[in-house]
Amino acid sequence: MARIRLMIVDDHEVVRLGMRAAFELEPDIHVVGEASNGAEALAKISVLMPEVILMDVRMEKMGGIEACREIRSEHPQIAVLMITSYPDDEAVTASILAGASGYLLKNVSRTELLKAVRQVAIGQSLLQPESSQKAITQMNSLASHSTSIPGNDLTEREREVLALIARGYTNKQIAEALYLSEKTARNHVSHILEKLGLSRRSEAAAYAVEHKLTTPRRQNN
Structure with a gap:
């Protein structure tokens, strides 16, 4: 059975360790590596070759939204699943515009986290239709703004x-x-x-x- 190659990107080591522990016993998911910020993630992608990246939204040096944009541009086959500590409509919209496949809160249950990774790995989106429509509307509005x-x-x-x-x-x-x-x-x-x-x-x-x-x-x- 093919295993989902997962990379965890978060600027808190304890959070990365906790997330890694959530996947360790799953036979279909393999954590191939970690990074503490977006820039480090970009540098490691060609070596680790992840299929899914679990990405924190706010990090020093390079945040998750900018990193997601770069990753989706250079490696469109990789699904990026954004995760953050608190809900933020603006961050959700920015994540959609950057090409993220989903957006989760860090207080999500282990079951929901596993389900989310598996879903984006097969090309499904976890984004709410209203959020996607809002991003599209903003892009269309801005494109004709001036x-x-x-x-x-x-x-x-x-x-x-x-x-x-x-x-x-x-x-x-x-x-x-x-x-x-x-x-x-x-x-x-x-x-x-x-x-x-x-x-x-x-x-x-x-x-x-x-x-x-x-x-x-x-x-x-």
Whole structure:
């Protein structure tokens, strides 16, 4: 019997150990490896060759949403199952846009976790239809939002913040990454939403992905 090759990505070692223990006695699932962040996961994929990746949403260095986007782009055959500690509609939408096959909370039962991995391994989606429709609606809206040059009204700092929003960063994480106060980061996010005519962070993330604004623009000297 072929075994599902599973990779666990979470920045907490205790969580990774707990998840690994949940799969150890399953004859059809084999944990091929672990990673502590998205960047490490990307570096290990070609060696571990997982079929399913159980990915934490928020991690240092590279969060799960950005990593999911990269993985699905480079390895479309791999199913990514996002997992997080608390419900977040914006993160769900961003995960869908990044290509995730499912979204779970960490308090899910062992039975439900095993079922989820098995389902995405055979190509099924665990995403609710209303969540998928919401993401599609946002993408269509953003695609026709403006005929002007995408992000042209944003300052260099705002583009840096927008790139981090697209990676799933919180205001606190944005502040730490750019050496700002959390209040300043929050103000930048508000200005970005206002300039783009958007109301939610998930919409800004979708806009950044759609218009390839996930890396800061270099200033001309």
